[in-house]
Amino acid sequence: MIKTAESLLSTAQLSDDDAIRLDSIIQERFGKSLIPFVFEELMVVWVEKQQSLEQEWAELSKKLSKDRVLKTRLDVAMRTSELTEEEAAIHSELLTKMNGEQTKLTRLDSERRSMKSYVYAAEGFMQILEKDDVTLEAEDKDYLLEDSEEIASIIMRVAQNNVAWESLTDDEQSLITDYANIF
Numbered sequence: 001m002i003k004t005a006e007s008l009l010s011t012a013q014l015s016d017d018d019a020i021r022l023d024s025i026i027q028e029r030f031g032k033s034l035i036p037f038v039f040e041e042l043m044v045v046w047v048e049k050q051q052s053l054e055q056e057w058a059e060l061s062k063k064l065s066k067d068r069v070l071k072t073r074l075d076v077a078m079r080t081s082e083l084t085e086e087e088a089a090i091h092s093e094l095l096t097k098m099n100g101e102q103t104k105l106t107r108l109d110s111e112r113r114s115m116k117s118y119v120y121a122a123e124g125f126m127q128i129l130e131k132d133d134v135t136l137e138a139e140d141k142d143y144l145l146e147d148s149e150e151i152a153s154i155i156m157r158v159a160q161n162n163v164a165w166e167s168l169t170d171d172e173q174s175l176i177t178d179y180a181n182i183f
Contacts (some may be wrong), residue, residue, distance in 0.1 A: 036130065044161050057105065074090065114164075125155060128144055133145065151176070
């Protein structure tokens with residue numbers, strides 16, 4: 001365990017052999033696999049990221065709403081009378097600014113929704129890890145065991161490589177969504 005820890009500290013990487021050896025040591029000493037510990041830490045980071053995205057989206061959405069109201073007011077004023085130089089400048093600035101804000105809001109919305117799916121799917125996988133086959137069968141969730149290895153692989157790939165939702169295959173997106181919805 002110390003040798004593996006030294007390797008992690010010096011290189012910040014863990015070979016497959018070291019991971020298997022560490023997993024067997026943890027399994028032997030604590031009766032649990034290394035995977036739940038890894039997923040717990042992953043969940044903490046992803047939940048924080050999801051909350052950050054939610055907050056950023058809410059703030060930008062509120063700002064864009066205010067800009068829309070101001071633009072609408074200026075549009076009405078433009079139709080009923082002439083705008084002052086200052087109002088015309090504000091109107092022009094709003095037109096330019098709002099396009100960028102809308103694009104960013106759309107991107108943030110997509111990111112936060114995919115992050116939410118990742119978090120819920122990882123939570124679902126954690127629940128699968130924490131239960132034995134008999135418990136899952138009793139809960140009528142034993143069908144989840146078939147895809148659990150694949151879902152773990154997808155989640156780990158996403159976590160390690162910061163994979164965007166759009167780059168996942170339709171089947172992978174469907175599997176993530178299914179796990180997210182179930183749990």
